[in-house]
Amino acid sequence: MTHQALENLNIDSFDRMPSPAEVHAALPVPDAVAETVAGGRRDLQRILTREDPRLMVVVGPCSIHDPVAGLDYAQRLKALSDEVSDTLLLVMRVYFEKPRTATGWKGFINDPRMDDSFHIEEGMRKARAFLLRIGEVGLPTATEALDPNTPQYIGDLISWTAIGARTSESQTHREMSSGLSTPVGFKNATDGDLAAAVNAILSASRPHSFLGLNDQGSAAIVRTKGNAHGHLVLRGGGGRPNYDTVSIALAESALRKAGLPENIVVDCSHANSHKNPRLQPLVLQDCAHQILRGNRSIVGMMVESFLEEGSQPIPADLATLRYGCSVTDACLGWDDTAAMLRETRALLKDHLPKRRNAS
Incomplete structure (x- = not known):
């Protein structure tokens, strides 16, 4: 008797993906880069435990699509980081995966050639190579963890991780976060609700066991210890901002009720700026003034920024792409970014140490 096919009915093919160990071996981590990553994690943990009074700022392109422009940005950001480092810890936003509401470019790892050819193996290698270059520049990096297998390939080069508004409620992402080596920021839901993110912080702080991928690329039962450095990211929602004093x-109150540290990062983009990049400096300025007036819970900010302001659609002819301009969400331009961060440093440099002394 011939059995009717029962599985893989909608699968076109299975293409081999190199294992994490193979990709690591091809692109190893030099000692200097390892220290940059580890140092960034230590600094971020110290900010979250209030041992370091500085404000963390995750800043960079909405997504990486051009490594040349991304490296150009990183070199500028490193110089600025050195200038403001007594007050602000700058962490470069390096996002390779983009969640899509329906359709659209899924990011550099998924489609590095930006032509729907989906050479994921190529994208993973290029993403890791790019992170190594940023580490050589001397900047810690931040990314969004979307695919639960990706951290096995590039997680050793990341200092801070975000779990997005669409995935904070996902059990898979909460379990994954419990095993990540970085502090993890959980964003509130797209409608502005905080409960999913608060519950995610609690869940990720506990040990978990789940099906995952080991460094050899084999299925494995992953058993985690729990992540003690989860925190809340406010990004607005439902068309409304949530960085004002009442929302904060x-x-x-929600964090306190859950028995969690009152650590809040404010995302200056998304609904908090109504997706208008020119409003991001106003969000940052407002939060800086809240700190000056006594706020102690705001420990960080997020800013979408690139070399050129705005965004552009992905053209059929990639040669016509504008250099240094986002292909996803609109970004603040470099000059305005540098100005807002210098202004924030000037506002807070004498005040932030007082927050530590008062603790």
Whole structure:
């Protein structure tokens, strides 16, 4: 008797993906880069535990699509980081995966050639190579963890991880976060609700066991210890911002009720700026003034920024892409980014040490 096919009915093919160990072996981590990554993690943990009074700022392109422009940005950001490092810890936003509401470019790892050819193996190698270059520049990096297998390939080069508004409620991402080696920021839901993110922080702080991938590329039962450095990221929602003093107070109350540290990062983009990059400096300025007026829960900010302001659609002829301009969400331009961060440093440099002394 011939059995009817029962599985893989909608699968076109299985193409081999190199294992994490193979990709690591081809692109190993030099000692200097390892120290940059580890140092960034230590600094971020110290900010979250209030041993370091500085403000963390995750800043960079909405997504990486051009490694040349991305490296150009990183070199500028490193110089600025050295200038403001007494007050601000700058962490470069290096996002390779983009969650899509329906369709659209899924990011550099998934489609590095930006032509729907989906050479994921190529994208993973190029993403790791890019992170190594940023580490050589001397900047810690931040990314969003979307695919649960990706951290096995590039997680050793990341200092801070975000779990997005669409995935904070996902059990898979909460379990994954419990095993990540970085501090993890959980964003509130797209409608502005805080409960999913607060529950995610609690869940990720506990040990978990789940099906995952080991460094040899084999299925494995992953058993985690729990992540003690989860925190809340406010990004607005439902078309409304949530960085105002009332929203911050409500977020503090939700964290306190859950028995969690009152650590809040404010995302200056998304609904908090109505996706208008020119409003991002106003969000940052407002939060800086809240800190000056006594706020102690805001420990960081996020900014979408690139060399050129705005965004552009992906053209059929990639040669016509504007250099240094986002192909996903609109970004603040470099000059305005540098100005806002210098202004923030000037506002807070004498005040932030007082927050530590008062603890």
